Amino acid sequence: MTGIAFVGTGFVADYYMTTLANHPQLRLVGVFDRDAARLDAFSRYWKVPSYASLEEALADPAVSIVVNLTTPESHYTVNRAALSAGRHVYCEKPLAMTVEEASELADLAKARGLVLAGAPANGLSDAQALCARLLSEGAIGTPRLVYAEMEDGPVFKANWRAWRSRSGAAWPGVHEFEVGCTLEHAGYATSWLVSLFGPVAEVSAVSALTFPDKGPGTETLALGPDFSVGCLAFRSGVTARVTCGLAAPRDRSLTIIGDAGMIVVRDLWDNRSPIHVEAFGTRRPLIHRGLDWLEWKLGRKLPLRIYPGARARYPKAEALVTLPAFPSQIDFVRGIAAQAEAIERGEAPFFSGATARHLTEVVLALNSGWRNYRPLDL
The missing domain is CATH 3.30.360.10 (Dihydrodipicolinate Reductase; domain 2)
Incomplete structure (x- = not known):
């Protein structure tokens, strides 16, 4: 079973929770959001553990894939932090707000032997x-x-x-x-x-x-x-x-x-x-x-x-x-499941x-x- 963590518990995170049940091979270890009230409402509704900080989420050894569900302007920063912490990353679209930042993330993942994958999952x-x-x-x-x-x-x-x-x-x-x-x-x-x-x-x-x-x-x-x-x-x-x-x-x-x-x-x-x-x-x-x-x-x-x-x-x-x-x-979690299966096989998923x-x-x-x-x- 692959441990995953959500960073960002806004509107789209509920779509991910709705379709997480389709993939029992994935386990949601915990969630984090910089908005404390939104984080509390989400974790209470779905009955999932929450982290006190992004650093705590990235340091959790049970987390293999960080799922970045933050706003587009935050994608690059969160993606880079997660990759630097040695975590695979699945990111909502786009990976970053510039071509240079997206290229930097792809290079960083490759250099560290990690898988950086992107939404949307409707392509699967x-x-x-x-x-x-x-x-x-x-x-x-x-x-x-x-x-x-x-x-x-x-x-x-x-x-x-x-x-x-x-x-x-x-x-x-x-x-x-x-x-x-x-x-x-x-x-x-x-x-x-x-x-x-x-x-x-x-x-x-x-x-x-x-x-x-x-x-x-x-x-x-x-x-x-x-x-x-x-x-x-x-x-x-x-x-x-x-x-x-x-x-x-x-x-x-x-x-x-x-x-x-x-x-x-x-x-x-x-x-x-x-x-x-x-x-x-x-x-x-x-x-x-x-x-x-x-x-x-x-x-x-x-x-x-x-x-x-x-x-x-x-x-x-x-x-x-x-x-x-x-x-x-859309099965929003299908992309994460494909990523986890590819990592298990030592391969790179298409997206x-x-x-x-x-x-x-x-x-x-x-x-x-x-x-x-x-x-x-x-």
């Missing part, structure tokens, strides 16, 4: 595995073009100040608006893309703060971009467009177009999202042809979204998996080291709107 989902299998089987021929959507809807117009996690932590809306939706969400798309198509050779992006008024209390804050769109050129020859935003209707779909067909993943936040496959040149299902005929007859588009092709079938699940409620139906740094670099390029940016060699 059942949906990703099914999509990868379809591609390897040639279901759509050679993939050429990808559209990845990471739109969360106009959350700043919702009653987000009332949102609470299971242990009572408030959703950090103001902080998310300051950091920007791309740093918070682009990783959910790029983790899939890099796992399916390999490293990114070039990024060309545009980002902007399109809605500077996020409501009372945000007027004087320095807010981050709430929109970005980037074109990723992969070394494998695939071209992808990634869009992140906080205004357009919720859409977390992925469309992969090959020379023989297309695959559509409805929701990258769903562990077993419906996946549709359409081979070009085949007869379309009756319902699709009927709706097309009806739209031509009426002379207008109907308010329906019909996914092309037929739904792909998942293999039978080996066991029931506990997931957070919609929309965050670790240089790959974790590469993903951080791509997301930073998207968030900052870098043009014609070439990531470091991977």
Whole structure:
């Protein structure tokens, strides 16, 4: 059994606790947060031990992996401290706020023989595995073009100040608006893309703060971009467009177009999202042809979204998996479990080291709107 410790007990930590039960090979030794009230509420709700300081958590010999769930601006400092203390690290996205810091962390982990891995874990989902299998089987021929959507809807117009996690932590809306939706969400798309198509050779992006008024209390804050769109050129020859935003209707779909067909993943936040496959040149299902005929007859588009092709079938699940409620139906702890298993085998998990740094670099390029940016060699 692998001992882990959480550093940070805010909103996202409850997602990790919800899915920890899926991985009995992991044992939560203790938790720490610099906010004493939040730490107390979390440890009482989940009935887990707490540490009096970060130093105490890092010195605990029962801890093998430190799980960094702090705010993005604190990721580098906590990651470096944990690695320096001889602990493996699993970090929420991004690894750091600059490419230089992310590279330093990856180098430090390598030099010390430690594993530095990064979220998000949706890149290890059942949906990703099914999509990868379809591609390897040639279901759509050679993939050429990808559209990845990471739109969360106009959350700043919702009653987000009332949102609470299971242990009572408030959703950090103001902080998310300051950091920007791309740093918070682009990783959910790029983790899939890099796992399916390999490293990114070039990024060309545009980002902007399109809605500077996020409501009372945000007027004087320095807010981050709430929109970005980037074109990723992969070394494998695939071209992808990634869009992140906080205004357009919720859409977390992925469309992969090959020379023989297309695959559509409805929701990258769903562990077993419906996946549709359409081979070009085949007869379309009756319902699709009927709706097309009806739209031509009426002379207008109907308010329906019909996914092309037929739904792909998942293999039978080996066991029931506990997931957070919609929309965050991700096994958040699966990445930590994969890291622990790889360490046990003396291997490096996929989303670790240089790959974790590469993903951080791509997301930073998207968030900052870098043009014609070439990531470091991977």
